[in-house]
Amino acid sequence: MSLEITVHEQSCRGCELCIDICPTKVFALDEEKRLCTVVHGEDCIACLSCSYICPSGAISHRDFHLVKNFYRDEEFCKKMEKFL
Amino acid sequence: METTRNQRLALQDAMVFLGAIASGTEQAIGESASSISYLAGVNLGKKLSLGVPRTGDIEEALAATREVLKKNDYLWLFEPFKTHDQEAVVLEAEEGAQVMLVFRDCMIRQSLFRFGHSQKGSLCNMMYGFFAGALQNIMGRESSLEIIHAGENACYKKLVVKNA
Secondary structure (H helix, E strand, C coil), rough: CCEEEECCCCCCCEEEEEEHHHHHCCCEEEECCEEECCCHHHHHCCCCCHHHHHCCCEECCCCCCCCCCCCHHHHHHHHHHHHC | HHHHHHHHHHHHHHHHHHHHHHHHHHHCCCCCCHHHHHHHHHHHHHCCCCCCCCCCHHHHHHHHHHHHHHCCCCCCCCEEEEECCCCCCCCCCCCCEEEEECCCHHHHHHHHCCCCCCCHHHHHHHHHHHHHHHHHHHCCCCEEEEEECCCCCCEEEEEECCCC
């Protein structure tokens, strides 16, 4: 799985919230365009905080591991039997 | 089908209960709630890692810890992570050896989100305790697990295994 992260230029307003929240410094501000850009996509851990915080929904991820909603997962519910 | 449905309902009840206890304890006794959860985690880590062969190698110890969690069906799997500018996964710092860890599937995060509790609270400290207990058994060394970032889909933490 090779994660891809994209900032859609037409949606980005350059508010820098993604730059502030990213723990691995994936983004930087393109001073000329006044837009946030991906500079180290390989460092993205897919926490998705940037996607959630972006006011214009400009950030999208592809090919990443989405966490299991384990309370909906039948296999996991079966495994939990010993704890309940 | 009915059994699975009942198990699922029981699991949801257990999650509500767990979240409510953590949130209530934090409100009632403040920061001590984190210490209590930490100690519960230490006990769990020590108990589950009993019999795991000792090693002085951090990466081996982490693999063994991961195996312990997996074997016990704990949804707390993690992976060591290094950024593009980091020379190695394990970095030697003044306080000890440092490894960044990414936690993806996490039953605590799921419980907190499901019922609207905030992250980085006492339940997250249970994970810190778990690592401290497990690494004490496996490596014979003290450790700390600092939450650098608690995200919606993954958390980023710094593990420091203190110098002996």
